[in-house]
Amino acid sequence: MRIAIAGAGLAGLSTAWLLDPLHHTVLFEPQERLGGHSHTVTAEVDGHETPIDLGAQHISPTAFPALANLLDAVGLTQDLIPVPLSTTLQVHDAATGRPEVLLAGPHTADPGWPRTPVLGAAAGSLTALVTRAAEWETRDVSWERSLDELIEPLEVPRDHKDRLLYPLLASFVGCDIAEAREMSARAAMAFVLRVPPASPDTAPLWHNLKNGLGSLTTALAADLHHGEIHPGRGVDHVRRGRDGLDIIDTRGHHHHVDRLVLAIPPGEAARLLEPLAGTSAVCAALGTFDYVDVTVTAHTDPTYLPADRRHWSTNTITVHNGWSETTTWYGPINGAQAFKSWTTHRPQPPREPLADATFRQLRLTPAAIRARDVVGQAQGDGGVHFAGHYLQDIDSQESALLSAIATTQRIAPDSPRLTDMLTRAPHASDPPEKG
Numbered sequence: 001m002r003i004a005i006a007g008a009g010l011a012g013l014s015t016a017w018l019l020d021p022l023h024h025t026v027l028f029e030p031q032e033r034l035g036g037h038s039h040t041v042t043a044e045v046d047g048h049e050t051p052i053d054l055g056a057q058h059i060s061p062t063a064f065p066a067l068a069n070l071l072d073a074v075g076l077t078q079d080l081i082p083v084p085l086s087t088t089l090q091v092h093d094a095a096t097g098r099p100e101v102l103l104a105g106p107h108t109a110d111p112g113w114p115r116t117p118v119l120g121a122a123a124g125s126l127t128a129l130v131t132r133a134a135e136w137e138t139r140d141v142s143w144e145r146s147l148d149e150l151i152e153p154l155e156v157p158r159d160h161k162d163r164l165l166y167p168l169l170a171s172f173v174g175c176d177i178a179e180a181r182e183m184s185a186r187a188a189m190a191f192v193l194r195v196p197p198a199s200p201d202t203a204p205l206w207h208n209l210k211n212g213l214g215s216l217t218t219a220l221a222a223d224l225h226h227g228e229i230h231p232g233r234g235v236d237h238v239r240r241g242r243d244g245l246d247i248i249d250t251r252g253h254h255h256h257v258d259r260l261v262l263a264i265p266p267g268e269a270a271r272l273l274e275p276l277a278g279t280s281a282v283c284a285a286l287g288t289f290d291y292v293d294v295t296v297t298a299h300t301d302p303t304y305l306p307a308d309r310r311h312w313s314t315n316t317i318t319v320h321n322g323w324s325e326t327t328t329w330y331g332p333i334n335g336a337q338a339f340k341s342w343t344t345h346r347p348q349p350p351r352e353p354l355a356d357a358t359f360r361q362l363r364l365t366p367a368a369i370r371a372r373d374v375v376g377q378a379q380g381d382g383g384v385h386f387a388g389h390y391l392q393d394i395d396s397q398e399s400a401l402l403s404a405i406a407t408t409q410r411i412a413p414d415s416p417r418l419t420d421m422l423t424r425a426p427h428a429s430d431p432p433e434k435g
């Protein structure tokens, strides 16, 4: 079969990789670079070439088992580095204009860095939220329940709900703090619950790839034997042809294919499908997914971290003017004095920028959870399939890959790479431990 794939994010690239070498794939990507929301830049920091993930960064071999198998299959398991993902949350005081550290969670002990957690009542409120969310997980409460239904009944101070709990969860998707209330509660809490800390005095242990997630993009693209990749060429429009589909790319070239996989944002998928008869229901469902525009900047300016270095964490969330934005410090990751900050709404840009990028982050609402069923029912209609992070579970590298696996199961259940992925022992080679 000849299969067109629109979108070279993880969903599109891994679909092409899974279908190879059984089928001939043609991958279209409007940007000159591959990877989509996985975007690694390399910058010189203190004389060292330092990879920085502007987009997706944190992964977990335990919480993301399919991704762990893919890393194993392409030989990247040994590149996993453990990252203690500690969190500081500071709030800008409107009166003084100065930040107050409300919470600095535990961080794995480090003899060279006299770090001091700031816990107190705010930590108690966070524990109350995590405990209630874990109960919802155990009871398998509907994903259509909103975050305010989870947070409002908690017996914690109003101030902690408004200045700590909603801002913490808003920071994960870059939305404003008021919009966070409408997110799916199960989706909003998943990143907190799935990688719990090993003990109360340590941070949750996530992982990064030593050379950035871009190394997975490169490995997948290099391992296509019967696939063509066309960077700089998106899918412009689609027509139903005799015995298949006609794809017209943004350079005006026509491609006749048997199947089309749309591994692109849902709004763009709706734009391509709207002219085709019989697609109104799926297009309406695709239009339900809500995205937030964010800018992320790599830099070497510690301005967004607390004045007292003992309260620094791997992630520092700053609450200001109705927004909460994260800075990731690379010190605990690879020793670099480099930072990655969400800078969309910051009053001041960082002084020493290295690179920046814009993305659209998914804010998963109950309406979007319902829309998934409609998209699922339309899978394969007229030879068109959907893949992407928005189709299942939470917005993550794992869900993008799981969507690619589900699409390949429909198109080519006998694909050898699919069989290998599904039968590969979990964590076939274990990632290195810390230290």
Ligand SMILES: Cc1cc2nc3c(=O)[nH]c(=O)nc-3n(C[C@H](O)[C@H](O)[C@H](O)COP(=O)(O)OP(=O)(O)OC[C@H]3O[C@@H](n4cnc5c(N)ncnc54)[C@H](O)[C@@H]3O)c2cc1C
Pocket: 006, 007, 008, 009, 010, 011, 012, 028, 029, 030, 031, 034, 035, 036, 037, 038, 054, 055, 056, 057, 058, 059, 233, 234, 235, 236, 263, 264, 265, 268, 294, 296, 359, 360, 361, 387, 388, 389, 390, 395, 396, 397, 398, 400
């Ligand atoms: C800033 C940020 C941080 C994140 N951090 C994490 C994290 O730490 N851990 C984690 O697991 N997840 C994280 N995520 C989520 C994760 O990155 C995504 O879920 C996943 O990478 C999305 O993959 P995808 O292939 O579904 O979509 P995308 O990566 O968005 O790829 C879609 C591709 O389609 C292309 N496209 C658009 N229109 C067309 C067209 N007409 N024709 C052809 N191609 C088209 C786009 O250019 C893009 O390359 C983060 C996301 C963002 C934005």
